[in-house]
Amino acid sequence: MGQMEDLRLFVQVVASGSISKAAAELGIAKSAVSRRLSLLEDRYGTRLVDRSPGHWDLTETGRELFQRASRFVSDVDDIEDDFLSNGTAPSGPLSISIPRDFGHGFLNKELIDFQARHPDIQLTVDFDDRLVDLARENYDFAIRITETRPEDAITMKLGTVEHCLFASPDYLRGHPAPQSIDDLPKHRLLHFGWARRTVWEFQTQKGKRQQIEFQPALNSNSGTFLLDATIQGHGISRLPDFIVTEALAAGKLVPLLPDIAVPAWGIYLLHARERRLNRRMRLFAEDIRAACLSGLGNDPQAAAQS
Amino acid sequence: MGQMEDLRLFVQVVASGSISKAAAELGIAKSAVSRRLSLLEDRYGTRLVDRSPGHWDLTETGRELFQRASRFVSDVDDIEDDFLSNGTAPSGPLSISIPRDFGHGFLNKELIDFQARHPDIQLTVDFDDRLVDLARENYDFAIRITETRPEDAITMKLGTVEHCLFASPDYLRGHPAPQSIDDLPKHRLLHFGWARRTVWEFQTQKGKRQQIEFQPALNSNSGTFLLDATIQGHGISRLPDFIVTEALAAGKLVPLLPDIAVPAWGIYLLHARERRLNRRMRLFAEDIRAACLSGLGNDPQAAAQS
DNA sequence: CTCATCGTTCTGATTTGGAGAACAATATGG
DNA sequence: CCATATTGTTCTCCAAATCAGAACGATGAG
Structure with missing residues (x-):
């Protein structure tokens, strides 16, 4: 991470009003949020938020930092929005292996939406409960729902079931x-x-x-x-x-x-160890992760894990 | 790292006018600069700099991104400057073990400058050629110049001799x-x-x-x-x-x-594996690293490694 | 007084990013 | 035209950073 990302996290934390809420919104553990906020305070040598369970108070320094950092954070978000859409549409093949039940019962809408948003991506979705060999069978991603984290691929945890x-x-x-x-x-x-x-x-x-x-x-x-x-x-x-x-x-x-x-079992997004993410893969991973975080829109009551 | 840091790197690369120069100025390998620039272009799906050996040309998109990113990068730098000085002065003990010859012949000025900049830090500099036991002898840092990287501590490579x-x-x-x-x-x-x-x-x-x-x-x-x-x-x-x-x-x-x-032998900054960096240690590490990068000011002709 | 929830700290695991080697590309000079 | 030097790229391995999760302390509410 970097100092700019820490400032963005700080803005998010203040906007959320609590470490636990910010963690849920960011999709990371509250220990990670707590830690990075503390490191930022350590770096600046001053308390930015006076907090304890049930108590939350932005300090004067924290208020000023929030005000100044908020401006550039939205500048960056604007840049991201403009330049992410500014380029050529992502295109090319993207193949995913998804467990049948999970795919049909949970991801159908999201997969269709992804295809609609990126019509030039040739999406191949293989509904299959086998443990596919990612590299040999040439899948970009596989989704697996298991009790223990798969060890033979690079995994991103999307959520739990x-x-x-x-x-x-x-x-x-x-x-x-x-x-x-x-x-x-x-x-x-x-x-x-x-x-x-x-x-x-x-x-x-x-x-x-x-x-x-x-x-x-x-x-x-x-x-x-x-x-x-x-x-x-x-x-x-x-x-x-x-x-x-x-x-x-x-x-x-x-x-x-x-x-x-x-x-709970973990929902994992896997890709082959030697496969660097290309743009299509990254877009898919971001969409899927965001979808799992928000409970896939199907059930807004589903709380993010923390 | 994060997307904001990538934008900052982009600004630096464009300002430098070459990947090799930017790498030297940033103190990282040119492969890392090349890689991150490519990832940024991949992320935005467009070329930002048309480049090859001997050829350098900012694209229209790159020009626009540079213009917009430059603004917030200097905003962030201003925030950093203000808030780093805004807090209480760093204070407390900081003990370093440095090889005698290297310390006297190379770091004297830098150590004195560091002390001057941070008068509340109680700096203890032990000029000693022994392989100190960092944890047991309670040193925050040791500097070692060896052919092979020390394995019994966390090391940061400062440069080569x-x-x-x-x-x-x-x-x-x-x-x-x-x-x-x-x-x-x-x-x-x-x-x-x-x-x-x-x-x-x-x-x-x-x-x-x-x-x-x-x-x-x-x-x-x-x-x-x-x-x-x-x-x-x-x-x-x-x-x-x-x-x-x-x-x-x-x-x-x-x-x-x-x-x-x-x-060449490596110059390594070591700290005990179980020691988390505190603010004084971090300030010292940043200063020392910057000093080694710039050839310690004693010899401006010394080129940064790349 | 007990319980629930929040924040903190620590440890181990995972991910990310950098270093360095090797190689390709290009420009310059002989 | 060829050789050399320098720049940029790619790949692999390793180091460093960061996260997850467990455990625990703190605080407020019932």
Whole structure:
């Protein structure tokens, strides 16, 4: 980063009125915002914001810095806007591999919008749940939703996916809803993936981690398939929010153990290690990142992670 | 870095009129300047400078960007100037360990100037050739001049020190000057360091690496001592430029094999791995780095490395 | 008094950017 | 016309910077 970027962050922080809010708006951790503000204050040898939990007060120096820095920050934004549109339209191929369910359920609109904004980019979207070999199969990007960060590519974390436990009302008529995590193995559990026996991990309201080990009643790599199976009363599944939105709204599914937290999976944007980002890739990455940050416009209530 | 810093670099490049000159003025490699300019052009999707070896032409777009970016860059510089002086004067202890010869022969003026500029900083300068233990001995910084980068600390490379071979005219009256690297082992060689047998490495004009192995006639860790010994005709030594400047000017020493290159040693600024830079350290590091970049003002002819 | 939320600090991991080598391109001088 | 020097470009590796996330302290509200 640089000192100019620090001034821009300062302007953002003051405009937000809190470190936590600024972090959410910027899409970075609040520890990073706190740290950079402190470094700026250290650099200038003076406090710019008097703050503590529940207290926020811009100092006289901070007020003056905000006033002066705001002017050039908007100058820079104007320059960026003008020159980003001033050049030739980006063109050429851009190929993305996206998990089927996530793509259809979450990114369709965004992908179409991106194509509309950049008609000269030849966008290829491959809906595929395989772990593609980015370099060999010549993808620019892949999106993956996993519990652990992929290690064989350069990854950008776009956000997280919350999971919940669901069952249909029909299933629950024949099997009383579980009252605790320990009750789960007594049920028919539908697992995303392939495993003869597997482990689901949870976090209780008190922060205690707990696992269950079980033999899945059903295995599949299709979230849509698992959704359908769950709706038809085949058992309890653990599914990401974006898959179940409609079924929940229609009353076809019921959330279970809502006080239990399922560790979120990360949404990662991957590209091959040796691939430097070109302009199309950068535009796509920025759009996708912004979309995930704002909850993809589909659900403005979705809060940015912090 | 960030997009604002890239615009600042662009302004600097245009003002310099060449990538090589801008690199020298910025104190970074020309590959880095070339790279960042290309990335900026890639980002805006248009050429900002038409350039090739010997050719330099600002495009229309580049001209406009330069004009607009120049304004806010000077705004930012004004803010930096005002706010850096606006705060309380930096104060507190700052302790540095510096090799004796390098410190006395090269940094005295700079250290005094630094103290004058920051009277509230309690500067402690320890002229010591030992490899100090930064953390245990509580130094903020150490400066070291070595062939290889120190690995047990965080290092910033300040510059390089050129070495040459020297002898006194008196010595050369009794021992004909070496005509080639192969002639060297026939001479009495004075070595900086401690070694029963050691190796000196050279690079011929054609880029070929060549070594000699020999038993030093004299070992010492004091450049001053080796200088005196060389002046008194005890043999041939390999010494850094900053030690021999006066003796050369006075005709007390004669350079040998001037077409032969001695691999330069690096000047490194070290601080303990677990030590975060405080304001005093940062000010010192910036001053020292700038001083080394400009050849320490003692020799304006010294060109910046590139 | 307890709980929730905010801000801070620390550590490990990840990303970014620079150094340097190698090479291509171009201009100049012999 | 050829050789050399200098500039600009590209690539790879490594160092440095920065971020994420965990843990903890502080503060306010109920």
